[in-house]
Amino acid sequence: MTTAQTRPGLYPVDDDLVRRLVAGRFPRWAELPLERFPSGGTVNAVFRLGEGMVVRLPLLAGGAEDMSLEREWLPRLAPLLPTAVPEVLGAGEPAEGYPWRWSVYRWLAGENPRAGAPAExxxxxxxxxxxxxxxxxxxxxxxxxxxxxxxxxxxxxxxxxxxxxxxxxxxxxxxxxxxxxxxxxxxxxxxxxxxxxxxxxxxxxxxxxxxxxxxxxxxxxxxxxxxxxxxxxxxxxxxxxxxxxxxxxxxxxxxxxxxxxxxxxxxxxxxxxxxxxxxxxxxxxxxxxxxxxxxxxxxx
The missing domain is CATH 3.90.1200.10 (Aminoglycoside phosphotransferase (APH), C-terminal lobe)
Structure with missing residues (x-):
């Protein structure tokens, strides 16, 4: 993924906030390494947590609604699809001044394909x-x-x-x-x-x-x-x-x-x-x- 500039008006999310959210909700993961993952997305902030997880936090209210949708439907869809899809490992709730639901997912390895020139x-x-x-x-x-x-x-x-x-x-x-x-x-x-x-x-x-x-x-x-x-x-x-x-x-x-x-x-x-x-x-x-x-x- 490539790092993108973001438009104004998004909720400010940084490493310190995410560490506090994870520690408060999932103390067992509090000491794992945490690093912001570069993304061209516009709705969520993404942080790699340890080697096998990713924390995804909405940057605006519409993204919070999407998070609830994923929690409800992804476990039902996953067995029916031929490719891996995000697996929710932990459901975060508003805390530390952060206003919306957020989630911890299993890390999915891979790269984004290049528009117009995928490898195969x-x-x-x-x-x-x-x-x-x-x-x-x-x-x-x-x-x-x-x-x-x-x-x-x-x-x-x-x-x-x-x-x-x-x-x-x-x-x-x-x-x-x-x-x-x-x-x-x-x-x-x-x-x-x-x-x-x-x-x-x-x-x-x-x-x-x-x-x-x-x-x-x-x-x-x-x-x-x-x-x-x-x-x-x-x-x-x-x-x-x-x-x-x-x-x-x-x-x-x-x-x-x-x-x-x-x-x-x-x-x-x-x-x-x-x-x-x-x-x-x-x-x-x-x-x-x-x-x-x-x-x-x-x-x-």
Whole structure:
């Protein structure tokens, strides 16, 4: 993972606070080494605890809601999925002035794949398709609504606002007419009319871990999970995979034209909104957004 600058307004979390929280809640782990882990994420602070654990603390209230969601659903999902997912080893509560729930997870080894140039793109595409297919096949009752699982039209206003904002940032070099055309075309595609399916709903490169051979070993950060439009888990096609592997991913999942169009548009929308928001505060997120825009326009 790469270290990212963070935007203002996040709760200040440092080593001393985390040590006090761990000592108060889990005295048996109080003497273990603790070190902040560099991350391009924007919602949680991550600290390595000893050799086999990681402490994850929300930096804003929305992240605290995600933490509760993971505690409830990850133990049920884990046996149904082909890759490792975060395992909660300890549930922390507000203390020491820190206002939200936090968790201790088992450490998952691996590296984030590099957008556009993973080591084994076709094999990684197959691994990702296996994970997405397994999520779709989950039938656990009482599922929450996924954070990004609703109709594409719900993103229209925010996407158009982002395009307008990018028109005022000529240094980014985004072809705003071209991305607007892609978006307009997608809005005319048929919506999802089947039953909602289980989704991770945030399959960004930073939420994937691969081994030294480039194979998918773990998927992390399930804070957006729930049920919704299956197009929402097609993000890796444009935020990670090169063109050839993108087709491997699509074929393995059997994605129809309308769902592919919605998936591409959803990925583009997220990138268009993220780029002006993170361009001066989080290089990792901004670079991923630029990569997505190039990939989508290249395909279009």
């Amino acid at each position: 793109p076709a094999l990684l595409a197959e691994d990702l398709a296996d994970f997405v297919a397994a999520m779709r096949s989950v039938t656990l009752p009482g599922a929450p609504q996924a954070y990004r699982g609703g109709p594409l039209a719900a993103l229209d206003a925010s996407t158009r606002a982002a395009i307008a904002e990018l028109r005022g940032i000529p240094g980014e070099g985004v072809d705003c007419d071209a991305v607007a055309a892609v978006w307009e075309e997608a809005l005319g595609a048929p919506g999802w009319d089947g039953p909602p399916v289980w989704l991770h709903a945030d399959l960004m490169p930073g939420n994937l871990l691969v081994d030294a051979n480039g194979r998918l070993t773990s998927v992390i950060d399930f804070g957006c999970m729930g049920v919704g439009d299956p197009a929402c888990d097609l993000f890796p096609a444009w935020n990670l995979l090169p063109a050839g592997a993108r087709e491997v991913f699509r074929e393995a999942l059997g994605v129809d034209d309308a769902t592919w169009t919605r998936g591409r548009a959803r990925t583009l929308s997220q990138a268009l909104i993220a780029l002006p928001y993170y361009r001066t505060t989080n290089p990792t997120m901004a670079d991923t957004a630029r990569h997505v825009i190039r990939a989508v326009l290249g395909e279009a």
